[in-house]
Amino acid sequence: MSGTVALIRDRLRDAILSGKLPPGQPATQADLAERFGVSRTPLREALRMLELEGLVVRGSNGRFRISPLSIGQIEDLAVMRINLEAVAVTLTVPQFGHAEHAKLEGLLAQIERYALVEDWVGIETPHRDFHQMLVSGAGDRVTALLAQLWTHATRYRTVAFQQLEGNAAGWGTSQLEHRAIVAAYEAYDAEMAAGWIAAHIARAAILVAAHIDPDHPVTRVHESLQRYTGTPDLPEVPSVDE
């Protein structure tokens, strides 16, 4: 049996990440209690837990609302992910052999297939599996944390791919970076793999941040990128023949 508070928290989290509870919307306890068919006491506790996760915020009047998509949160997530994934990737590269490389190629082929038929929901599964596999050598605790950050980034990724440059173009760039990452794994070049993963995460963050507020540069994302690529600027998208 799973707990009430944890259960309510998980349901609320799903609703927020999927956009059913849109960013910025007030989350009054009466509304939510009715909507989810739960009582107020566990609900309040679940909201407090989600506040710590950064998914709801409490105003000065004490009322909760769904966290708006914010530049601060984009930077926060990107800084954590760039640094942790660079380490996790570096630890994973030397552990892989032919079987793992083949599996990565397989996941890329799946992503390609979904992109071809423009199934932007289906594509999420191989995409998540691909990224999880890239960090799998860092141990289950690190992988679990990265999976959690991935889930949080979903809110932003949705904006990046579905509202901005159009899904097909967005996935095209993404897929070229995925290929560069796999090439680095196959060449056992951990530094190159870490550089591309940093660039891949940074590009998405910079894109979404520019959409939310073009006047607010995400300096921290550029600084983190620099640590793993030697330059604060995004690299050119790799060429297709690579």
Next chain:
Amino acid sequence: MSEQPPAGPPDKGRRNTGVTGLRDRLRDAIVAGEIPANAGRTQAQLAEFFDVSRTPLREALRMLELEHLIIREPNGRFRAADLSADEIEQLAVTAITLESAAVRLTVPDLTIADDARLEGLLAESLRLAEVGEWNAYEVPHRAFHMLLARNVGTMHTEQLNRGWDQSIRYRQAFGRVANAAGRDSAPQREHREILDAALARDADATARLVALHHRRGMGEIATSLNPDYETSTLDKTIEIITEDHHPQLA
């Protein structure tokens, strides 16, 4: 170790009856070694020990299971999760990476008041270390580390706190062993070096010293749990976190 639950809840004075409050009390009890890893407790024993009803207890136990702090045995009893070199290594990789990133962002932003508070926390922890008050020591110690990492968003702070919650029982368990042998002063010396670098507003040096501090401390714990423990993963982590990288991206 007795099979009987110890008498009385650890802190009857605190009246946070919510599930999260109970979870925190359970976590404290695990950290203090009051719920042992080698003897399972039934829910009834735990309910009596903490003086709570079964429903919130079940839920708090479930949360701690997800945090990997508590193990549900096949017979339905609960025990503290074993300490392992593998787990502390992973906690170290996360702490080294996330905390040094946060420190790097915080140091340029420190104020004179922050400097004074950091000096105060260091003096306080030094004093508590001298008299061997290791439980009390953890309060200024944690505040010192968190203040040096304060300039990041809610999510990053939450991860730092969660990592700290999970590694604290390792430090406490290791401390119980180290106290018997006489603790060395390496951590205190390192804290002083960290603070000096921060006062000089050298963000890279501070971040590097914090990384090395965690690497030494958590590496020692891993070695105490497994004498054959290999430090290569931690060394690799330090390397990638503290050095500049210039791969030629196409």
